[in-house]
Amino acid sequence: MTVPTGLSLYALLLASEHSWAVAYAGRRLVAVVTRDDWSAAEAAPLARTLSGTLDQAGERGRARIILILGVLAEKAPGARGAVRECLDIYLDLLAVASYGSPEYLALLYLLGHFPEDRSRIMAAAGKHAAADPHGISRLDRTLWQPDLCDPETVNAAGRSWPSPAFLAVTSEEIDATAGARRAMPAEQILASWNADTAALLAYAGGLATAGGA
Amino acid sequence: MFPGRVVTETALGPYMSVFACPQCRRGLTVTRTSVTCGYCGREYLDVGEGYVDFLPAGQAPIKVGHAPLRLQDPVIAARYETHSRPSFFEIMGGNWDGRALTEDDEREYLHSRLTSVTGPVADVACGAGKWTRVICDTVGTSRVIGLDISRPLLRQCLAAIPGLVAVRGSALTLPFADCMLGGVVIWNALQQLPSPGEAIAEAARCLQPGGMLVLLTYRPARTELARYFQAGHERAFSVASFTENQMSEYLARAGLSGGGITGMANFLLVTARKPDA
Numbered sequence: 001m002t003v004p005t006g007l008s009l010y011a012l013l014l015a016s017e018h019s020w021a022v023a024y025a026g027r028r029l030v031a032v033v034t035r036d037d038w039s040a041a042e043a044a045p046l047a048r049t050l051s052g053t054l055d056q057a058g059e060r061g062r063a064r065i066i067l068i069l070g071v072l073a074e075k076a077p078g079a080r081g082a083v084r085e086c087l088d089i090y091l092d093l094l095a096v097a098s099y100g101s102p103e104y105l106a107l108l109y110l111l112g113h114f115p116e117d118r119s120r121i122m123a124a125a126g127k128h129a130a131a132d133p134h135g136i137s138r139l140d141r142t143l144w145q146p147d148l149c150d151p152e153t154v155n156a157a158g159r160s161w162p163s164p165a166f167l168a169v170t171s172e173e174i175d176a177t178a179g180a181r182r183a184m185p186a187e188q189i190l191a192s193w194n195a196d197t198a199a200l201l202a203y204a205g206g207l208a209t210a211g212g213a
Numbered sequence: 214m215f216p217g218r219v220v221t222e223t224a225l226g227p228y229m230s231v232f233a234c235p236q237c238r239r240g241l242t243v244t245r246t247s248v249t250c251g252y253c254g255r256e257y258l259d260v261g262e263g264y265v266d267f268l269p270a271g272q273a274p275i276k277v278g279h280a281p282l283r284l285q286d287p288v289i290a291a292r293y294e295t296h297s298r299p300s301f302f303e304i305m306g307g308n309w310d311g312r313a314l315t316e317d318d319e320r321e322y323l324h325s326r327l328t329s330v331t332g333p334v335a336d337v338a339c340g341a342g343k344w345t346r347v348i349c350d351t352v353g354t355s356r357v358i359g360l361d362i363s364r365p366l367l368r369q370c371l372a373a374i375p376g377l378v379a380v381r382g383s384a385l386t387l388p389f390a391d392c393m394l395g396g397v398v399i400w401n402a403l404q405q406l407p408s409p410g411e412a413i414a415e416a417a418r419c420l421q422p423g424g425m426l427v428l429l430t431y432r433p434a435r436t437e438l439a440r441y442f443q444a445g446h447e448r449a450f451s452v453a454s455f456t457e458n459q460m461s462e463y464l465a466r467a468g469l470s471g472g473g474i475t476g477m478a479n480f481l482l483v484t485a486r487k488p489d490a
Contacts, residue, residue, distance in 0.1 A: 027437075034441040071441065158283050162300035173288050188282070195279035195449045202445030203304050209438045210309035 007032065007042065011049040014065050015056040026064040033071055043076030051086040062093070063102035063213035070110035070205060084114055091124040099131040105208035108135050112142035112201050137165035142200050146193045148186050155181055158192035161199045228358065228378060231333050233390035235267050235382060263371040267382035268362065280405055280450040290365035294343045298401070304446045305404070305431045305454065306480045307439060313478035319429070320347050323398070326427045326484050327351045332395025335360055337384045337416065338402030342370030348398055349374060360387070384412045389419040399428040404452040410463045417467035422490040426469055428483045432456060432476065443479065455481060
């Protein structure tokens with residue numbers, strides 16, 4: 001299936017050297033892909049078109065493309081694989097991104113959607129851990145797959161937002177509440193874990209948006 | 214901090230005309246360790262932590278899910294004011310740089326709206342008490358009643374404000390008699406209540422003629438991306454945002470008027486008044 005002409009044009013415009021064109025195309029694409037009733041069938045080809053424009057876009061355009069790719073990976077299951085095909089490119093971009101830049105913030109949001117690639121992602125993100133402990137610990141937590149037999153999962157559920165590093169839960173606190181945690185049903189722990197993950201991704205995306213992505 | 218502290222007779226006593234059974238809304242009789250409804254016979258215990266529990270087990274009309282669980286978690290409750298609330302302001306209120314609504318702005322708003330209020334003031338969903346303190350500083354601690362559903366937060370609130378009367382209760386079935394309160398404050402809480410319109414109507418029921426409802430909550434973000442992430446947060450935490458029209462409808466249905474609905478970024482600051490009889 002090909003991408004509808006309008007969306008293709010907007011995707012290509014994000015690589016424009018004109019800031020007004022980047023801003024306009026970004027607004028139009030966002031308006032479409034964030035709509036609840038948007039047809040998911042268009043998502044995968046759009047993701048490939050967007051990924052293909054990354055190497056031509058300027059920093060502002062790349063940040064917006066990365067953020068939209070994250071939205072596609074999140075809300076369109078059919079597009080997630082297409083977005084993930086370019087993981088190497090995202091990791092290369094993260095390696096050179098400036099801490100706190102719109103592109104950096106957008107990459108942390110996008111990469112949080114691929115827990116199966118956790119070790120590669122965290123290896124690339126580790127260089128920013130000293131400068132951005134909160135952002136990197138948030139990314140690490142979104143990539144962590146829960147194991148309900150692991151006390152670490154049980155004790156961390158519902159205690160990660162807005163970032164584990166920011167909350168800094170102590171071992172004394174964990175010990176003091178471990179009994180109550182063990183008494184909680186597994187489905188409650190899992191629901192809380194998943195809600196935390198969703199909230200962390202929303203926070204990362206909101207932070208990137210506010211940061212100019 | 215309050216093991217064994219029994220407050221019913223001493224602390225609740227002066228307010229007995231203000232309180233009512235949350236189930237049948239009739240008057241209560243105070244004893245040393247509980248209050249009892251003289252009509253339906255329900256008993257509400259002083260749990261020995263400094264507050265009377267108007268939500269016995271099984272009577273709590275609370276939401277289930279992530280956010281209520283977090284509110285009952287002492288680890289999160291201990292970080293509510295310093296960690297959770299500022300971050301919640303960022304994603305829900307769009308207050309990423311902290312300047313759209315500063316703490317001084319909040320204090321000024323509460324102070325200016327409550328200065329002229331007469332009679333008792335209920336701080337519904339008082340939380341850890343940081344903003345209950347502002348209400349106390351404005352009208353005097355002896356006129357303020359804190360109410361929350363979270364036991365860990367109530368304990369923190371009582372520890373933070375010596376002399377405060379606080380109770381455990383629901384915003385949807387307030388333990389107050391009709392037309393007895395001079396003010397009701399619902400500060401940064403309406404968004405997490407299961408039935409916001411009912412909560413406003415319930416507050417209006419308890420207000421005396423001329424009484425004021427003052428609240429802070431959120432509106433939907435104006436740009437698509439910001440709204441997308443705000444909505445994701447709303448789903449994760451089972452919270453809501455309200456358009457100004459929705460808020461106006463809630464107030465009108467509750468019989469409140471003179472509503473001032475303002476707010477910068479994604480905040481909604483609301484003041485409404487119960488008309489004089």
